[in-house]
Amino acid sequence: MAEIPKGMEHVDRRELYTSLPARIQYLQQFLEFGADDVVALIDGQKYIKTIIPAIVNMVYKKLLKHDITARVFSTRDSRNEENPDRWIKEEDAQITHRKMFLRWYLTKLNSDPSKMEYWQYLDKVGLMHVGKGRRNPLHVDYLFLGACLGYIQDSMTEAILSHPRLELTQKIAIVKAIGKVIWIQNDLMAKWHVEDGREFTDAADDEEIRAEAGEPEGYVHGRKVLGSGSEESSSIDASSISSEKSTTSLGRSIEQVRLSGEQSKCPFSGMAVDMDKQRATTWRPRRHEPEAKPPPTGIPRLYVVDGKTVCKEKLEPNPWDED
Numbered sequence: 001m002a003e004i005p006k007g008m009e010h011v012d013r014r015e016l017y018t019s020l021p022a023r024i025q026y027l028q029q030f031l032e033f034g035a036d037d038v039v040a041l042i043d044g045q046k047y048i049k050t051i052i053p054a055i056v057n058m059v060y061k062k063l064l065k066h067d068i069t070a071r072v073f074s075t076r077d078s079r080n081e082e083n084p085d086r087w088i089k090e091e092d093a094q095i096t097h098r099k100m101f102l103r104w105y106l107t108k109l110n111s112d113p114s115k116m117e118y119w120q121y122l123d124k125v126g127l128m129h130v131g132k133g134r135r136n137p138l139h140v141d142y143l144f145l146g147a148c149l150g151y152i153q154d155s156m157t158e159a160i161l162s163h164p165r166l167e168l169t170q171k172i173a174i175v176k177a178i179g180k181v182i183w184i185q186n187d188l189m190a191k192w193h194v195e196d197g198r199e200f201t202d203a204a205d206d207e208e209i210r211a212e213a214g215e216p217e218g219y220v221h222g223r224k225v226l227g228s229g230s231e232e233s234s235s236i237d238a239s240s241i242s243s244e245k246s247t248t249s250l251g252r253s254i255e256q257v258r259l260s261g262e263q264s265k266c267p268f269s270g271m272a273v274d275m276d277k278q279r280a281t282t283w284r285p286r287r288h289e290p291e292a293k294p295p296p297t298g299i300p301r302l303y304v305v306d307g308k309t310v311c312k313e314k315l316e317p318n319p320w321d322e323d
């Protein structure tokens, strides 16, 4: 068997299926989710907040338009095709309550993703739709979750691109960042439905899921992460996460997984270290540090100049910059 070539990074399959930070790190690297995206989400939050109520209303109109999804609000299981005694309506208190949670969820989705708690909550949202992590189980087939995420992404993209005053570069940055976050959420929903990696899940996971089932809505590991007051109470920092959940199946602590890009165990990984420094779980936006010039946000990776396609890296000077 040949060693992995110089410059190629090792990804451990078991870790992807047993450690959330390892999975998130891989997805972030692959999608090139970087400091640009963190800044775009934080800066874009004020614009996105204004469109969230409208998006939530549109989502619920969609879900209540077809019997197969409307039924779930009575049966709590999309596999059950029996009609309920009474069909839920948009004006019902239950839907008002659900709308509030979706509003809080979308606000969370468009907030600072540099804390692990952010991704833990997205993972929990996936888990709670497969009959786990809830005292009163809920099952929604993946098909409806994927469709719903697609609809949310489409609505947000349209709203952001149509904004009358935002700069095009900022629109591009926000649309890109949201797209990546939604695709990671999609993975964190799909992973509970597909069988891939099942050979690695063990009794410890079931125990943890049972513990989560006792938590109220909007909580992760005993902390409130959604809704009013969640910002103050969700102050988990990187160091607290490592002690919070033991080790991965390879015996690496969460902190070790997080740092693995900078001090990788792979003997050939030195070459890739610069790129890997961009990790959401370790980055903080550096807007206020004078020495760290913010990366060019929202500049297309591919750009057509005089009929020729040019890569972002070769675009000098920045065509969007008027200085």
Ligand code: HEM
Pocket (backbone or CB within 6 Å): 063, 068, 069, 070, 072, 073, 076, 078, 098, 101, 102, 105, 125, 128, 129, 134, 136, 138, 140, 144, 145, 146, 148, 149, 152, 216, 217, 218, 219, 226
């Ligand atoms: C984009 C996909 C979806 C997202 C992001 C999402 C998000 C959420 C969130 C954040 C909660 C509760 C919050 C919490 O406990 O912390 C929730 C609960 C719920 N969701 Fe979804 N949802 C999605 C798709 C769906 C679909 C397609 C249905 C039905 C067809 C559905 C039905 C429900 C129901 C019935 C609950 C209440 C669970 C309970 O009372 O315990 N969701 N969802």
